[in-house]
Every structure is written in C-alpha cells, then in structure tokens.
Amino acid sequence: KSCCKSLSNKLKLIAKEVKGSTGYKLCHRNEIRALLKSFGTPALFLTLNPCDVHHPxxxxxxxLLPEAWQAMSLYEHSVFVANNPAAAAQFFHVMMTHFLQIIA
Incomplete structure (x- = not known):
C-alpha cells in the first residue's frame, strides 16, 4: 500500500508539467493557495471581453467609414476582423487602455 502511494506521489511530481493531469492541477492549486496565504483573498475578479465583431x-x-461598417452583416464583420488582425489588436489595446484609465 505504501509502495503504491509512493509511486503515485512520484507520478504526480513528474506529471505536474503535463497540462490537464492531476499533478498539474495539484501544482497550480497549491500555487493559488500560497498566493492566497501571502496576499489574502481577492476582492474582485473581472473577465473583460471587448467584442470586436460588433464595435464600429x-x-x-x-x-472603413462608420456607414460602411453599419451596412455590413455580422458575417462580413467577422470576415473583416479575421482579415484585419492589426485593427482588432488596436481595438483591444484602446479598450483595455480606456478601461484601466477609468478604474485607476
């Protein structure tokens, strides 16, 4: 029994680098616990998702001119964003910069 437990612990140690494995989850769970102990529990979590497909x-x-954007369908918006990754990246940067200015 102790031999199996020892082997299981060794496998967890080895598997901590394999995403999705029990060892990986355990390693990151322990990392989160250590951060909570050091810094306390977070007061607020935010998940930001600026929707580049809808925003002019x-x-x-x-x-594009705003009128041209408004005349396009959702599919055309999606194709435009896929073909213009620089515009999508600039949009994301602008949105995040303004959000951080508002909350700071």
Whole structure:
C-alpha cells in the first residue's frame, strides 16, 4: 500500500508539467493557495471581453467609414476582423487602455 502511494506521489511530481493531469492541477492549486496565504483573498475578479465583431471602432481602425461598417452583416464583420488582425489588436489595446484609465 505504501509502495503504491509512493509511486503515485512520484507520478504526480513528474506529471505536474503535463497540462490537464492531476499533478498539474495539484501544482497550480497549491500555487493559488500560497498566493492566497501571502496576499489574502481577492476582492474582485473581472473577465473583460471587448467584442470586436460588433464595435464600429474596429472598422474605423481598419480604414472603413462608420456607414460602411453599419451596412455590413455580422458575417462580413467577422470576415473583416479575421482579415484585419492589426485593427482588432488596436481595438483591444484602446479598450483595455480606456478601461484601466477609468478604474485607476
């Protein structure tokens, strides 16, 4: 029994680098616990997801007039964003910069 437990612990140690494995999850769980002990529990979690497919700023950054963006379908918006990754990246940067200015 102790031999199996010892082998299991060794496998967890080896598997901590394999994403999705029990060892990986355990390693990251322990890391989160250590951070909580050091810094305390977080007061607020935010998940930001600026929707580049719907926002006209992406079209403007990609060289379109706002009227042209409004005339496009959702599918055309998606194709435009896929073909203009620089405009999508600029849009994301602008949104995050403004968000951080607001909360700071």
């Amino acid at each position: 700023l992406v079209g403007i950054l990609g060289g």
